[in-house]
Each structure stands twice: as C-alpha cells, then as structure tokens.
Amino acid sequence: MTTHTHTTTATAASVYQQLRGHLAELKLADAAEALPSVLDQASAEGWSLTQALERLLRVEVTATDARRLAGRHRFANLPTGATLADFDLDAASGIDRSLLAELGTCRYLETATNVLLIGPPGVGKTHIATGLGHAAVHAGYRVYFTSAADLAARCHRAAIEGKWSTMMRFFAGPTLLIIDELGYLPLPGEAASALFQVINQRYLKTSIVITTNRPVGAWGEVLGDTTVAAAMLDRLLHRSVVVTLDGASYRLRNHHAAADELRRVTTGTNPR
Incomplete structure (x- = not known):
C-alpha cells in the first residue's frame, strides 16, 4: 500500500467517523445505525449523493414516525385492537x-x-x-x-x-x-x-x-x-x-x- 493510498483510506475513515458523530450529536440514532448499509448500497448501485442522503434520512423519518405512532397508541389507552x-x-x-x-x-x-x-x-x-x-x-x-x-x-x-x-x-x-x-x-x-x-x-x-x-x-x-x-x-x-x-x-x-x-x-x- 502506497503512502497516498494509506492517507486516502485514513481520511475516508476519519470522515466516516465524523459523519457518525454528527448523526449521533443530532440524535439521529437510526440513521447512524443504518449508515454503513446505506453507504455500501450507494456504492454498489452507483447512487448520487442526493439519493444516498434521501435514503439515509428516510430511515430516520420512518423510525421517528413509528415511535410517535407507538407513543400515541400507549397514551390512547384503547382496550383492544378492534378496528x-x-x-x-x-x-x-x-x-x-x-x-x-x-x-x-x-x-x-x-x-x-x-x-x-x-x-x-x-x-x-x-x-x-x-x-x-x-x-x-x-x-x-x-x-x-x-x-x-x-x-x-x-x-x-x-x-x-x-x-x-x-x-x-x-x-x-x-x-x-x-x-x-x-x-x-x-x-x-x-x-x-x-x-x-x-x-x-x-x-x-x-x-x-x-x-x-x-x-x-x-x-x-x-x-x-x-x-x-x-x-x-x-x-x-x-x-x-x-x-x-x-x-x-x-x-x-x-x-x-x-x-x-x-x-x-x-x-x-x-x-x-
């Protein structure tokens, strides 16, 4: 491995860790957890930066919606699951x-x-x-x-x-x-x-x-x-x-x- 390749790899790893840190700081835990798989899929399928960001944020929005729905259900105190x-x-x-x-x-x-x-x-x-x-x-x-x-x-x-x-x-x-x-x-x-x-x-x-x-x-x-x-x-x-x-x-x-x-x-x- 050349010095240039090593430096590039180290820089990419540092940026990745910084990105994980930003997501954690913003309390986007689900997006942080999904980051590796989203990046792998983006690389494999040639996604644009916009596509990758949309998919990453979609994970967080979906998880947030699910938590809010569960919270509303808990508060509602409904006696059964009857619909x-x-x-x-x-x-x-x-x-x-x-x-x-x-x-x-x-x-x-x-x-x-x-x-x-x-x-x-x-x-x-x-x-x-x-x-x-x-x-x-x-x-x-x-x-x-x-x-x-x-x-x-x-x-x-x-x-x-x-x-x-x-x-x-x-x-x-x-x-x-x-x-x-x-x-x-x-x-x-x-x-x-x-x-x-x-x-x-x-x-x-x-x-x-x-x-x-x-x-x-x-x-x-x-x-x-x-x-x-x-x-x-x-x-x-x-x-x-x-x-x-x-x-x-x-x-x-x-x-x-x-x-x-x-x-x-x-x-x-x-x-x-």
Missing part, C-alpha cells in the same frame, strides 16, 4: 357502510363533531368506538379512551387532592376523547357535574365519542340531574352524529358460533 375493518356490518343493525366509512376518514374531527353510539349491550358500540380511536391514532391525532365510571372517579379523586384544574386540562387535551359505557353503572352525585365540565370545555373545540345503553331521553335519570343532562346534551348534539344500533348481541352471536363449532367438532354433527 372498523373488523366490524361485522352484515350482522349489525342501525349503521350503514357509508357512514362507517366516512367516520373512518376522521374528517369529523376537523369540525369537532361528536359521535353518540346508542344501543343495548353487545351490539358493537365499544368495538366501533375503539375502531374510531385506532383510526384517529393512525391519522396522527391524540386520542384517549376511558369509561364514564373511571372518568367520574378520577375527577372525584382530583377534586379531593386539589388537582381539579390539572385533571380538566388532561381531559381537554386529546383531539378525540372516547367515553365508554355511560349509563351502565350508577354514577355518584358529583359525576354529572364532572362529566358536564369535561364536555363543556371541549365544546366546539374537539370531538367526543360516547357509547351508552340508554336513549338520550333517559340521561336525566342516568345522571340524576335533568338540568345538567339537558345542558350536556345541548352541547353534544349541537354538532353530532347519532348512531342507534340494535339487533342481536355481538357477544351472544360469537358465543353461539363458538358453541356450534365446538359441538360440530366434538360430536361430528351439524348444529341446527
């Missing part, structure tokens, strides 16, 4: 494909429109609400899922601990707040006020999805305060999509299907 695509529209009653597809675009979030999903237990309300949550998370929005009972309990605890304003800011933050199972459990007296304040501070600013087994006319009974219920509904319904689902329970259908399959496998007979 709108998983929802069995053929077995559902009360919602049409075009409406579900429109909600799946998340355009309702741009106008701070609320979605009320009303129907008896087991017809798929929570599935749809969760699916809307996943769609919004993937679209880049901040989402938070809570049951009505848990929201009331957290607000009550915050009031006792002197953290009421902090809790209100928390529930005001997400672009989409999903409140599940309103009306399934009796709520304590102060819950109606807490729920109203959460809804009021989000009014015309951000969207709420609510699932409930009670028609809106019975919310005064659910909340134990007809005045608060009327004020709450006034805000929720001002800009809203109301979906009333009925029909056989999803869970019962799944249970019967599983039982029929088990009977078929174990006895060799077809279910009636």
